[in-house]
Amino acid sequence: MGFFEKWLSVWVVLCIAAGIGLGSAFPGLFRFLASLEYASVNLVVAVLIWGMVYPMMVNVDFASLRHIGDRPKGLVITIVVNWLIKPFTMVALGILFFEVVFADIIAPADAQQYIAGLILLGAAPCTAMVFVWSQLTRGDATYTLVQVSLNDLIMVFAFAPIVALLLGVTDIAVPWQTLILSVGLYVVIPLVAGAMTRSWLVNHAGRGESPETSIARFTGGIKPFSVLALLATVVLLFGFQGHVILDRPLLIALLAVPLLVQSYGIFALAYGAAYLWRVPFNVAAPCALIGTSNFFELAVAVAISLFGLNSGAALTTVVGVLVEVPVMLSLVAFANRTRHMFPATE
Template structure:
């Protein structure tokens, strides 16, 4: 791993502090940036999210799906956890905490916003960062590509209906046009651009995958910088709320942390019980645990606005993501011997 990936938690922490400081020092400047929208999509955030997603989409090889039949167990666990369990447990935890446990602490209207943000997080399994987590656990890179590719294909058709269903259950109005536009912008279009880029490079260099790897490596700094710049921007937008209500961040983080460890235990335990090799089991569990927070943040901003409670909840997901995932990587590495080779 490069310098940025190895110390990512530190860079994210510094980006959060920078965002809070800048947001307090220059609130008017960030209010101007927040107003740069087209069809409910913030243009600045869109550019940064594209910078994050595009390099990872180039790395996705959809032709690898043809090898699924040889080793289907890891993929089955990933798909079942990601699409049949995770969104619904996250929604249940969100309702439990914000409508019951936190009922005396948070206004009901605000609570619905936080529930919406957590639902968006739960319905968006990881696409980009999972490659980092897989590498850190010595995961099978080819199989990780298969899992990510399959998840992306399912996400294209399943994300919007699941989110709309769960938001409807929690009595939150869903503007379908904005939701579908976000899926197109942050899943379909990057996937298509990544596929075209990959195809062109492979064709140009006569199938030389080293040339493709070199191209992706050159894009990596842009991806990490896009992530950090997005964190700075989002925390700057929310600086006033965060500083005024630091306890609120901790309250939002609790169900996210519980969901993360619970989903990991479920996926990892299922892989162990099914005797899945560790090189497949670890990425399998980590994909379900990690979130495609770029998409969740983008959809929250598009649906509810930059200064909404839903956007804040997804930003807290970014805050929690890295330290939690690093701890789960450590757990996976320490338990490697309990899995078959």
Template structure:
């Protein structure tokens, strides 16, 4: 049973060639970044110099190109349906905001301050930990629709989950990050952090809401409005794809020397990320099973907490710590790890669909 909305038209959920071969495209962008970063390091140094108030302008434009189409898909009207089937939202909110940021920080402390203490310099360990905290405090937005579609989740309920998540993120991201960074004894530049939240969450969210309002003018029903949004999203999707791939090229280009000189670091950063990803998924998935949620809600509910809003994490890491920082590198490793992990979890969820009651 779906949430009772006037139409069942989902936010952008169709899986095209890009989503189907996402690991390939991201992998190619990573290799291109590493190659170019070593062949033409001067180019990346010049790009890194385009900075204002600790914000790299090139990366900012690319992040906006990625984030804006996602925010157009956020339907604030769906928030009216929050109380219709609250259990899935409770699991999502608890996992995303009361569990995930803190388990990520705890795993980071465990591995970088204890398990890997003899392999990583303390100053580098602090930076990697900061990057993991930024990833842990930024639950996924756009790709959730892809994972939901791959598990045949309820598209309207997924839209409600994402909309609620994004509203919470506006208010909770900065305080949670500041608190956890403070716990790790890193100095928190509050103004830069708040500027990043404004640039990469508030402004795109407002722009998306205004765009959606404009697209809805002249439509006679929710169905027509959703269709107009879907057409617009399809038109701007190439810009989002371009922004993602070029961002990955730049990030790995900026970090090329470090990555090739210290490949072990990538593996070490990936270890807590992998434990976190699978741990968070199974915590949410089995909570949903224990609460007897239908599979169409349970699967997206677990996947939304597992996946990260890495675009935001990357942008804030660059703003707070710089393009060549260990924090930025850790968020980039998050991009590398996420896609294969999520595809494996989608496959697991589809194989265990029978564990859940029918809608």
């Protein structure tokens, strides 16, 4: 394990503090960086995520794609958790906390806005960062690609109806530019680049070196840069939104509560199902992490288009961004510590 990976949780805490501090010290710079976006996708963050995703894509073995159907358990758990459970537990938690537990300190109109933001997060499973979490747990790169691709395909058809049902709003305009651009940036482009790199490494392996060794040596060499890209992403995200944390810390803490309960609860459900079903760890860990992570670009874009930039719904989706990285890293660490509980193969 590399230097950055070994102390990753410490580095992330330092980067969160650095992001908030730098965002306060240089607000103009972070406003400029935040403005470099298209279809609600920040291009600087997109490049950094691309840098995180690319090393894993090099490990995708297209020849083994045809055998994915022989191991359907991980795909079944992904579909059931993401589309039949997660959106509905999110709205239930929103109602529980903002209409019951926090009812005395949250105005009813504001509560509805916050619940709406939670619904948008719950109905949008992750497309990009899950490749990073899978890589950190040494997940099966090919299987993870199929899981994410299947989620993306379902999202095209199911996102708007589920959001319309749970919000009670029939006219949901899906921001197709955000959806298509994100899939292209985070899946298609790094996948093509990874496939080209893999082909070159296979064809130019050193004398007496197997293609697998050549690929492992290459990905091992660039992995530190992938972790550095993750840390830079943390700095930027907290730099962009640090003022929100400093201006309204109590509200941010209240919004984070149902998100934390949802994240750890969904992970426990998916990971527990994978354990009981004897799914191999390199499929089980990414499977559970996909269900826990959110497609926050899509959620933020829809919240802004439906409720406005300064709405409570938009604020909730932003808090989802801030909560996600620390939570997911804690779950990655937990998964790695419990690797021994799962079979190596199916």
